[in-house]
Amino acid sequence: MKIGILGSRGIPNQYGGFEECAEQLAVRMVQRGHxxxxxxSHTHPIKMKSWKGVRIARIWDPEKSLGTAGQxxxxxxSILDSHKRSYDIILQLGYTSSGIWQNLLPRKSKIVxxxxxxxxxxxxxxxxxxxxxxxxxxxxxxxxDQLIADSLGIQDYLAKRYGAGAVYIPxxxxxxxxxxxxxxxxxxxxxxKYQLILARLEPENNIEMILDGVVGSQYPHPTLVVGNxxxxxSKRMEEKFRDSRIRFLNGIYAKEETDxxxxxxxxxxxxxxxxxxxxSLLEAMACGCLIYAHDNIFNRSVLNxxxxxxxxxxxxxxxxEDPIPSQEAALWKKANLNLVRDKYNWDVVADQxxxxxQHLMIR
Numbered sequence: 214m215k216i217g218i219l220g221s222r223g224i225p226n227q228y229g230g231f232e233e234c235a236e237q238l239a240v241r242m243v244q245r246g247h248x249x250x251x252x253x254s255h256t257h258p259i260k261m262k263s264w265k266g267v268r269i270a271r272i273w274d275p276e277k278s279l280g281t282a283g284q285x286x287x288x289x290x291s292i293l294d295s296h297k298r299s300y301d302i303i304l305q306l307g308y309t310s311s312g313i314w315q316n317l318l319p320r321k322s323k324i325v326x327x328x329x330x331x332x333x334x335x336x337x338x339x340x341x342x343x344x345x346x347x348x349x350x351x352x353x354x355x356x357x358d359q360l361i362a363d364s365l366g367i368q369d370y371l372a373k374r375y376g377a378g379a380v381y382i383p384x385x386x387x388x389x390x391x392x393x394x395x396x397x398x399x400x401x402x403x404x405x406k407y408q409l410i411l412a413r414l415e416p417e418n419n420i421e422m423i424l425d426g427v428v429g430s431q432y433p434h435p436t437l438v439v440g441n442x443x444x445x446x447s448k449r450m451e452e453k454f455r456d457s458r459i460r461f462l463n464g465i466y467a468k469e470e471t472d473x474x475x476x477x478x479x480x481x482x483x484x485x486x487x488x489x490x491x492x493s494l495l496e497a498m499a500c501g502c503l504i505y506a507h508d509n510i511f512n513r514s515v516l517n518x519x520x521x522x523x524x525x526x527x528x529x530x531x532x533x534e535d536p537i538p539s540q541e542a543a544l545w546k547k548a549n550l551n552l553v554r555d556k557y558n559w560d561v562v563a564d565q566x567x568x569x570x571q572h573l574m575i576r
Contacts (some may be wrong), residue, residue: 214247214248214301214302214570214571214574215247215298215299215300215301215302216239216242216247216248216249216250216300216301216302216303216304216306216570217249217250217251217252217270217295217298217300217302217303217322218238218239218249218250218251218252218303218304218306219252219288219291219295219303219304219306219311219485219525219552220235220252220254220288220304220305220306220307220311220327221234221235221251221252221253221306222254222274223235223251223252223253223254223257223269223271223472224236224239224251224253224264224267224269225259225264225398226466227257227258227259227466228466229309229413229492230384230491230492230493231306231327231329233384233492234306234327234384234492235251235306236251237385237559237562237563238304238471238559238562238563238566239267240265240266240267240409241520241559241560241563242533242566243265243266243267244266244462245563247567247568248268249266249267250267250268250270250298250300251267251268251269251270252270252272252291252294252295253269253270253271253272254271254274254276254287255271255272255273255274256274256276257271259569261391270291270294270298272287272290272291272294273286273287273290273502274286275287275523279459281310281321284310285310285313285314286324287310288310288311288314289317290315292311292313292314292317292318293317295318295319295322296319297506299321300319300322301320301322301323301324301508301570301574302322302323302573302574303318303319303322303323303324303325304325304326304327305324305325305326305327305353305357306329306488307327307328307329308326308328308329308349310349310355311349311353312346312348312349312350312351312352312353313349313352313358315352315353315355316352316356318356319456323358323359323570323573323574324356324357324358324359325357325358325360325361325566325569325570325573326353326354326356326357326358326359326360326361327361327363328350328353328354328360328363328367328371329363329367329381338413338551340526345480349537351375354371354374354375354377354520357520358573358576359379359380359569359573360377360378360379360380361379361380361381361382361566361569362379362380362381363381363382363383363384363490364381364383364490364511364514364515365514366380366510366511366514367379368380368381377539379521380565380569381515382562382565382566382569383490383495383515383556383557383562384491384492384495384557384558384562385495385553385557385558385560385561385562385563386488386492386495386496386498386499386553386557386558387499387559388499388500388550388553388554389468389472389476389489389499389500390476392469392472392473392475392500393469393473393477394473394477396469396470396474397473397477399470399476399498400437400460400462400474401435402434402435402437402477404477405477405478406435406438406479407429407434407435407437407478407479407483408432408434408435408436408437408478408479408480408482408533409436409437409439409474409475409478409480409481409482409502410423410424410436410437410438410439410440410481410482410484411439411440411465411471411474411475411481411493411497412439412440412444412483412484412485412493413441413472414438414440414441414444414446414447414450415444416446416447417483417485417486417487418484418486419484419485419486419507420438420440420446420484421450422448422484422523422525422526422529423436423482423484423526423529424436424450424453424454424459424508425526425529425530426458426523426525426527426530426531426532426533427458427482427530428456428458428459428530429526429527429530430456430530430533430534432458432533432534433458434458434479435459435460436458436460437460437462437474438459438460438461439462439463439465439471439474440451440462440463440464441463441464442461442463442464442500443575444478446557447461459537463547471496472496472500475496475497475500475502476500476501476502478502478503478504479499479503480502480503480504480533481502481503481504482505482506482529483497483504483505483506483507483512484506484507485507485511485512486507486509486511486512487511490511490515490557491511491512491515494506494512494515494516495515495553495557498515498516498549498550498552498553498557499550499553499557501546501549501550502546502549503537503542503545504516504519504521504549505520505521505522505523505529505532505533505546506520506521506522506523507522507523507524508522508523508524515552515557516549517548517552518546519544519545519546519549519552520545520549521537552574
């Protein structure tokens with residue numbers, strides 16, 4: 214099959230969840246004998262025509278100069294380019310800035326859309342933008358030959374809202390081998406003596422709720438907050454939480470460093486409340502973190518009962534001050550690792566995508 218993957222900033226991953234998905238799927242599809250192209254922003258720092266057998270289609274991306282409007286142009290140009298390639302399958306990752314262009318997709322290609330989460334619920338967007346995202350979601354849902362839901366909650370939502378038979382395929386993660394403890398020195402922390410938040414600093418990730426709970430607790434060691442610090446919300450958080458125990462760090466994209474920070478942390482806080490199977494949660498599970506997660510259907514469907522769940526700052530504060538017995542914590546960590554190995558495994562995920570693609574080709 215000839216496959217094009219659109220909707221990410223490109224590979225190798227230098228940004229986030231969709232980029233990791235594009236990278237992991239593309240490489241595995243090539244290994245299975247398929248011809249794969251991943252659309253990549255011209256601003257991507259690694260300049261190559263191909264990577265691990267995957268062709269790179271480098272597309273002009275004016276997001277840095279135009280802001281959000283640049284994303285729409287990048288997606289538009291990517292879709293225009295796809296007409297030249299005669300793809301059997303086009304995998305679209307997300308719909309926020311591509312939904313408006315759905316009718317421009319090549320008619321001869323089968324369109325598979327990973328619908329991501331409920332983007333229109335993100336509080337960072339104005340009501341006007343939220344309404345547009347609802348339209349974009351509908352345009353993408355109706356155009357696709359097959360929808361992919363990365364969580365059971367999203368699958369149920371798509372069925373109820375659009376009558377769509379979305380296929381449930383989660384994201385994957387890799388279990389790291391022997392994370393390097395020496396990497397902690399760079400961040401001036403000791404194994405088991407710090408807490409960790411690793412997320413985009415946005416309101417719907419409940420960063421403020423978590424930090425209110427941490428600051429209200431008696432936990433004496435550092436809490437590292439790792440994420441992009443360029444938006445207004447992140448600046449407000451830094452202004453509010455001037456506690457010496459709270460350390461704000463920029464985004465870290467070296468996997469060996471994020472693996473080490475997760476692996477040796479005392480607690481890992483996961484505040485995401487909008488979306489499906491969140492990649493950063495799976496990576497925390499793969500690293501054997503002791504996880505404290507925001508209480509919502511998405512997080513519970515991934516973690517089952519292998520975590521503590523909070524819905525307020527006060528609840529989190531009391532949980533931090535009420536340690537989990539070591540035997541129970543060990544059972545949670547083991548259960549989460551087994552879930553990653555058996556279910557949230559990139560090889561298994563790639564197998565499921567390949568089956569969807571093959572079924573479309575003979576349908």
